[in-house]
Amino acid sequence: MAELALVVLLVGLAAYAVLGGADFGAGFWDLTAGGAERGARVRGMVKHSMGPVWEANHVWLIFVLVVFWTCFPVAFGPVMETLYIPLFLAMIGIVLRGAAFALRGEAATIGEARALGAVFALSSLLTPFFLGATVGAVAAGEVPVGDPGSPIESWTGAVAILAGVTAVATGAFLAAVFMAADSVRANLPDLVAAFRARALGAGTVAGALALGGLVVVSSEAPDLFDGLVEGPGLAAVIASALAGAASLALVATSRFGPARYVASTAVGAILAGLAVAQSPDFLPGELTFAEAAAGDSTLLVALISVAVGLAVIVPSLALLFRLTLGGRLDQDFHPIGSDEGAK
């Protein structure tokens, strides 16, 4: 039953990495969109794209946390006690980001919109970095059971930092792909071209980081590396690399709709690969999945709750995405931050 709970946790993590990651990536493009005039259209598209979905996307993080502490409480405590610095910083980033994004829509002057936009964009960069570093630190075996590990060194190793940077790049890639598709729907060719170029750039960087990351992992976390280059771990890595390459090809040929799904698969596959590679350990070298898991009665009720929950959530989410992707919830497009976009 612990395995099933682990699958649920991974699915949640993958959903958050794809959907939440894309929202963070949108913030990255907001940050790098350039001066107020030049960046206004990109920023407008960020708002247009994220507005209706970001809250639902964010809830996946809550889902992950809740499944984590309910189903694997024994691992949750040590992770929190060792990695409290990146987690705290991610938490602050989430607050600043969500609030600034929601409130920017109500800004009355260009100055206000810019100030809130800056907070939103900067925290969009920092939050995925710290969350990625947390996952990297766990995978690298930096979290001991019992006395907490070093609050600084645990997440500033090469693997953790690399995971953080890869998380940022992956999010940027996903966001560019999604927003290129949204720009096609909104019939804004200049933005389609802009996001296509960004997707190609960010996708290349993310792919290079992931491959280069393997080299770092081989020297810094040899056990994890062994898991990634044999059996199902290797299959997942290959699947992720192929999906990544395929999504780049789809973007290059401007087929953004399919690219959405293929790019998401690449992200899901690498997360599954990480889990397989460190199997059977939850906290490598310290705690197995079975040891970390709650009792069977709790797991059973948790899994039933999740199943009932998914029975409600999946059709609801499908409705939301159908309405969103069908353009039914689209608001009028407004550039942000320039005189053109000011109310």
Next chain:
Amino acid sequence: MPDLLLGWLPALVAQAGETVSQPYLLEARQMQALSLGVHIPLVCFGIAFPVMVLFVEGLWLRTGDPTYKALAKRWSKVMLILFAVGVVTGTILSFELGLLWPRFMEEWGEVFGIAFALEGVSFFVEAIFIAIYVYGWDRLSPRAHFLSGLPIAAAGVAGSAFVISVNGWMNNPQGFDLVGGEVTNVRPLEALFNSNVWHELVHMYLAGFLVAGFLVAGVYAVAALRGKRGTYYRAGLVVPLAFVSLAAPAQIVVGDWAAQTVAEEQPTKLAAFEGLDETTEGAGLTVGGVYFDGKVRGGIEIPKLLSVLAFHDPEAEVEGLDAVPEADRPPVAVVRNSFQVMVAIGTFLAALGAWFLWARWRRRALPASRWFLRAVVLAGPLALVALIAGWITTEVGRQPWIVYELMRTEEAVTGAEGIPVGYATLALVYAGLIAVVGVLLRRIARAGPAEELEAGTGDFEAIP
């Protein structure tokens, strides 16, 4: 035989675990309290606002008057902003449970965790449908739009119910066995539906309406005092008042129910509510007064009333603080004074609700006095104070336990350093957040309905 006795003792001590070396326990508690204090008012809006918005939208659907639509649209915009802020402040709470109280989560997470899993589901539903509802104005058919709002209201109630279930469980832990200090034989459903859920839920649900209702009504009471007239402003005042005038008197009955449950299950907490030092038969109740230096000063004592209220028997024995060792008592001054504040404000709100109902019944109109409007303006912030005071009463009243009589707060806290830094950072972030949200809401409140009125008069425009 002595062996048997001694064998028992360590198990009882061990089940409570060890105290963590954490010089900043108080700051950790304050940090958690600050985060809850910021989040709980938003929960009130999550509970009550969707119902009020849907009510006004229903008025539009029935009458076809576009003014009602404009009001519902305006409110839904505020609802979305408050929900977004609630999303992020709620996320802080999830993180803090782990960051500040890792040993609480590690040891007990499997018992009460299900409630949070279900809360996550509700939260999902709320986030999905609030997006469809708010972005769906003029884009979905009026009927579909109205229907898309119903899950928001349902999820608001369900979500708070599950969180309250955890709180109820912390106050009356059940659904597991302790064998040699180890949690075994976990029965998650028993923990989920613990004996505190129902009264706490109803109490909080009504509180949600009181806080959100009076704060919203206050905005339109200010407008009325400034001479704004017309259906838009009138509906903005009357709709929330109609809800609160029913909720406020009902809250008194529910409060009595809550106090009786506390009397049965947490007598020490009840003693702290009333500042009752010694176990007393036929205990009196002191109304008003302030507790400091170990006793209640001032106030009017009504003989036997506490026994009557707690056990419906004038001669019933009420347990005093002296029933437990000093180390097991909550800080009485904070608890009693908060409790008094909550009761006093609750009484005022009930009186205000009664005034409104009386005027509607006698004259089918709002009370004519400008003092009524002024009282409504004051009632919003007061309801907020009562809400926070109520939570202080129940949460500080639970101390020194995080899991009542099983785990002390000092055993649950993290050993991590830097709590003062985290606390200061978070306080700054909240201060900035509250300031910005406050400015924006004030701006929205001051704007007339022109924008909503022009953006579609109710005709459905199909978008292929």
